[in-house]
Amino acid sequence: MNTEIILIDDDPVSILLSKFLLEKSFDSKEMVTITSFTRPKEGLNHIKDLLNNKVAGNRLKVLLDINMPVINGWEFLDLLNKYDPEKKIRVIMHSSSINQSDISKALAYSRVDCYICKPMENEKVIRVVNHFVKAVSVNYTNKFESN
Amino acid sequence: MTLIAYLTFLSIIINLLTFIMLMVKGLETSFERKFFIFNFALLCWQFEEFLLRISVSIDVISQVDFYLSFFWIFLGIFLLDSIYEAKLLIIKHFFWIRILFYSISMFCFVTYISFPSPRLFLESKTFGLVLGFREGSLDIIMRFWIAFVVIICLCIIAYALVANVVNFRKLRLFFIGLLIPSIYGAVFQVYFPYVYGYEIPGATILLSFFSLLSLIIFKDNFMFINFSNDNFNSLIDKINSIVFVFDKQGSIYHGNSSFKTCYPDIESIYSFQEGSNFLNSIAEFMGEGDEWDRTTMDKEMLISEERIGNEYFQFMCYPIHDENVIRGVVVFGLNVTKFVQARNSVVKSFKNFKRLNEIPNSYFLEIDVTTKRVVFNDRFLHRFMLFNKSQYSYLELVLYLKKLIVKEDLMLIIALFRMDIDSVFERASKKIILEFQTPSVYFVFEISFKKFDPHVISNNHLIYLSDITDSSVELLKNDWVDKSTPWIVSHVFRKPVANIIGLMNIVNSEQGIFESRLSSKEIFSLINSEIKDLDSKIEIFSERNSDG
Secondary structure, eight states, X not given: XXXXXXXXXXXHHXXXXXXXXXXXXXOTTSOEEEEEESSHHXXXXXXXXXXXXXXXXXXXXXEEOSOOSSSOHHHHHHHHHHHOTTOOSEEEXXXXXXXXXXXXXXXXXXXXXXXXXXXXXXXXXXXXXXXXXXXXXXXXXXXXXXX | OOHHHHHHHHHHHHHHHHHHHHHHHTOOSHHHHXXXXXXXXXXXXXXXXXXXXXXXXXXXXXXXXXXXXXHHHHHHHHHHHHHHHTTSOOOTTHHHHHHHHHHXXXXXXXXXXXXXXXXXXXXXXXXXXXXXXXXXXXXXXXXXXXXXXXXXHHHHHHHHHHHTOSOOTTHHHHHHHHHHHHHHHIIIIIIHHHHHSSOOSOHHHHHHHHHHHHHHHTXXXXXXXXXXXXXXXXXXHTSSSEEEEEETTOBEEEXXXXXXXXXXXXXXXXXXXXXXXXXXXHGGGSSTXXXXXXTXXXXXXXXXXXXXXXXXXXXXXXXXXXXXXXXXXXXXXXXXXXXXXHHHHHHHHHHHHHHHTOOTTXXXXXXXXXXXXXXXXXXXXXXXXXXXXXXXXXXXXXXXXXXXXXXXXXXXXXXXXXXXXXXXXXXXXXXXXXXXXETTEEEEEEEEEEEOOTTTOSSOEEEEEEEOHHHHHHHXXXXXXXXXXXXXXXXXXXXXXXXXXXXXXXXXXXXXXXXXXXXXXXXXHHHHHHHHHHHHXXXXXXXXXXXX
């Protein structure tokens, strides 16, 4: 089953790092597509198009930044509910914030499985891959992976 | 009654018919009024002629002759006045010449009525009673005088025919119509009385036919006869533009020298080989029974662009109206060849300008102020698929934008469309920023307005639209100084720090550099920019705190 990881981050350097580490973590056998958007609305439109094209929501995974212009990560999550009310699309928050309130707020969203602090590193990538692609169960009681 | 009596009666009927037609027309022009008087004089003469043909006593005829027949003395002068009003010939000091002619006629009249002897009536085997002389009066001299005046009338018409001062094709018929009764009258009304002492009737019958014929010939042409005098022609011949006049049937009554150069030997507008685009525009007032609003008709003008050979003309067609009825058209054709060449050059340059200026994120949109539409070009539509039509009316666009922009911006757009949009384009510095935001769309446009010369492009207004979404987003990114310190630390300061750490992780491993497909130089360049970003943010933050 093909999985698509969608990176939503207004910072191109952060996307570059995440993409690089994610790509090298996957086996060539694994059918994973990584797409990235620096404008959240473009990412939303992409997800909407995929859903309209009958792509199953559970095959879409989102790595989402919080602080972005025009619409931020929270607004993105709210808008995503319009297209995917059943919350099949799972999200990992990926922010530079180490503020506890941001982490708590992120984990309060039922769609959000995990909170990862920037920068993306090898150990964090493994968790992302395991969670998103290899469907390793996540301990929801301790979703916060500290830096 | 004899045949000649019936014919005389018929001539009276014809003359009355002419009277009725003139009355229906309304006697609006001088020609019509003079012609009416001429016909009245003729009718009096006919009445007396008719009495001679029926069995009425000589006493009655003598009374009628005494009180009514003097009108024939003025017949020639009324005819001359009518023909002169047709403007076939323009003479200086005509007023004094007219005074002279009237004086002679009045002299004849005075001598006629002051002479007490009754007229002699002779009995003819063929015609019955015929008119003789009034013994001792100037009767025969008056007849020669009238003949002289009629010859002058014929000369004026002949001059108009030979000199071609008027392009009036029925003028020849008019000449013949007068020539026949004139010859008859000269022989039987002048020569016979002079030689035999009595006249042969019949001239009134021929003159009544001439009268009716004249009215039919001139029915629609009084207006155009006035365009055919030397003064007018010499004046418009000096104009270095095409000038011509035609009636509702398309017959051309006059064309100046420029017209004759462009359209040699053409008598109807429908024979034009080139330069006939104006036919489409004048069609609306060439129909039957058109009436124009009196208040606006003087301002009405139709313009067409014509090409004749290698030259371009702008034809301005002005309707000629008699009261509310359109009689024909006068056309002025300005030579605009140089202007058209310049315009083509500008349009070509403008197209090149548009092509060369297809810079990223910049678009020209047209506003057609005549049809009140906004026209999107293909490049814009391809880039911004939220617009799915190439043209929007003002109303359609406002309704469509309603779901894309905030209320304040929408009110601004409505105000732009509702006010005189020309004034918006007059203000070169006028710029507006429009933010398009929906759950799936975010664009920021900067719009400026450019007015173009209407002669250069028909859609004479342009909108220059720049997509400034990226720069707007950048501005939003820096909109953090008013946030709380923990938020700034987490989201602003820590962001470049996190990037630096991430990039350093790559640098620390040779395999990492290899796998990243970036050179170490490029990675260090990224680290450097992140450090500068951090530095500038710290600087902004410290400035805020020091201000506080």
